[in-house]
Amino acid sequence: MKDDQYSGLEFLEEPSDLQISRRDFLKVAGSGIFVLFTVGDTLLAQERQGRRLPTDFNAFLRIGEDGRVSCFVGKIEMGQGVVTSLPQMLADELDVPLDSVDIVMGDTDLCPWDMGTFGSLSTRSFGPSLRAAGAEARQVMLELGSEQLKIAANNLVTEDGFVIDKTDKQHRVSYAQLAQGKKIERHVSGKVAVKKPSEFKIMSKSMTRRDAHEKVTGEAKYAGDIQLPGMLSAKVLRPPAHGAKLIDVDVSEAKKMKDVLVVKEGDFVAVLHKYPDVAEEALSKIKAKFDKPKSDLDDKSIFDHLLKVAPEGKSVAKDGDLKAGESGAKTIVEETYFNDYVAHAAIEPHTAVAKIEGDKATVWASTQNPFTCKEEIAKELGFLSQNVRVITPFVGGGFGGKTRNLQAAEAALLAKLTGKPVQVVYSRKEEFFFDAFRPAAVVKIRSGITDKGKISLWDYRVYFAGERGSQHFYDIPNHSTTAYNSSWVGAAGSHPFATGPWRAPGNNTNTFARESQIDIMAAKAGIDPVEFRLQNMTDKRMIRVLKAAAEKAGWKPGKAPSGRGHGVACGIDAGTYVASIAEVEVDKGIGNVRVKRVICAQDMGVVINPEGATIQMEGCIMMGLGYALTEQVHFKGGDILEANFDTYQIPRFSWLPKIETVILDNKELDPQGGGEPAIVTMGGVIANAIYDAVGVRMYQLPMTPERIKEQTKKG
């Protein structure tokens, strides 16, 4: 499958149409007729093929005869913890014990359509639909129970999977008896309200991970753990560089190996064997010549290139008059910020197992978007979409990288060509080669401050990072934000390889640039960086979050550089407000940065699982150290120079700072994103702490020892 066949992702809010009136065939609802359908009826199946969330709550849940509740979600579990938080939502709305809920995730035949697991949307966007389904089902149980018990519904309560007589608790009927394991054709007229936070019994309670037992015993299945009878492992011949063309190939030595199968379809050459290591060995015996295109682009020249090829700017936000802002400023600060390409580098490589029977394909894939993956496979095979089933076992880390499913299409194609089940597991080198990197990007900011330390001007231009997180949240009368290429994907000719969404796409770059610039202005104004932010801010949520972080950190005001190595940064992502404070030590001689302590405060609205949300914040902080300090994809033309974790350094135990998190209680606001927000501040907060430590301002991520030494020399 070629790169250009990859279906790009658009970040849209998931359409939720639970408010839309129910389908005509449900007109029996309310008539007192309780119709039961068996699993797999065609209407439901059609809805599952659709591109919207279903209107029928049965698509999300089924109450078994044994009382266990199956929860069906098109989301996948890649560590972010929705395997726990989504059942919490359903159990609470449905009034069943959390332990009685089994979750089925990312199976395109069983689960309602889903756009994909990204954008911190599972809780804030999909959550309301799941909760509404649970709330409606609970109401239906109440009505059915009322008929069964011959007691008015207002004299009944629902609890732990039972409809119970308020006056006589022994007088009760279970959901299991009422639903009998079948689809419930009764629906409630009108929208059923979901619970208010004050009514939560299971939501907003800290729960440990529900998948932990499987994961600590090795029982948890990932795509690579699916083993089918007769399955072959495939290794595909790869070009040495992006854009390289195969000139000549000799597979004769590989063919000589016992039980090795060689597939050659044009430029697509693969070797297969029942053992992946033997397939790998067979691959090494293929002699291939490639013609590499000439290119002067490398990780140094890329920024000039990007500025040269940048498309027209798109205004993201604008107010006031920049000229007035300029003339009202006492000091103008004009700076340019950069960040290099960054890899996703999940520990589980892209993996898929495909099986084809007749005109039907089943593919187990490590994917963040099984429904998109299914369409890509159907297209690759020329199969009808409804004849392709994608099953998503546990995913071993995604971070945006597993929205790209080239390996799944390859496994499917090879299964079709060989007539056998085929497994494709990327080597680490392939993982780096085919990764859709976080794009290299440039941000140019011209800003001004008045003699009173107020920001009067903000002219912000972001190139190629994308517009997420580009809007500032400060109180600036004259401002303009322009995105030159508003997505993480560039037009042909901009990036020399694929780029894609990387945890909080765009926002890491934008927050690094903005918060560095704010810090520079604070220093020029001679004002403490927390104080400077507060005096230029009217957004109450951000003020509260920043004050909470400062309080937790025990922030002592001082003008930077104070020599203490304390930095601050704020950000907004996925509806969540974040403020971070970091304490660092910098060795100017060797350029090394040691992050000793990170404090992070967050307002994410109503929290479904405080434990899970805390873990996500901690993970964001730890992962964020990498893009801040070391992670950079080196390349020369189309050659990716990173092949493994020896050169591409991701955070390790020895980097571990003391991590302190604060989640602010905000029951006024619906749940917001949790998987990404805390990572956005990590570049900025460390850059600002470095400046405070040694007076060296870093303008490029990652802030490697070499770059720190270079900046130190510049003075």
Place this chain on the structure above:
Amino acid sequence: MEESPMTETIQFTLNGKPVQLTVDTDRMLLWVLRTDLGLTGTKFGCGESLCGACTVVVNNVAVRSCQTPVKYIRNREVVTIEGLMKDGNLHPLQKAFMEHDALQCGYCTPGMIMNAYSVLRKHPTPSVTDIIEGMNDNLCRCGAHNRIVEAIQTAAKEVKGGL
């Protein structure tokens, strides 16, 4: 020149049980575990001993199974993540990882636990520094490091040197 594979029959102990296996002994243990022996708890991450997802314990010492030829385990005792439970009870490390939520995606977890097992063998009452140094070459991309350290501390207290 084609080399003929060194197929031999070797004996070793796997998770407490004797195993006899006829295999090309130059193959790496990771793949033999995952394919011939069907034990998929041990994961492939990097193939070059750089990430630790494939860590298993051989004669009480953690090894990277992706770079360990099968001939190395001849007559030795191999423990994988599947072999840590005793009489249906979770190992204290497994329990502690659960209690501390010391995992997210879980892909590195078997390797983390097996490496921690080896760390506790070496340091029955480990300091935080012992744990961090001992675990430093096991990579976790999700960022569960702080909780993994806490879990190992908890497990160390529970086993008190008697793994």
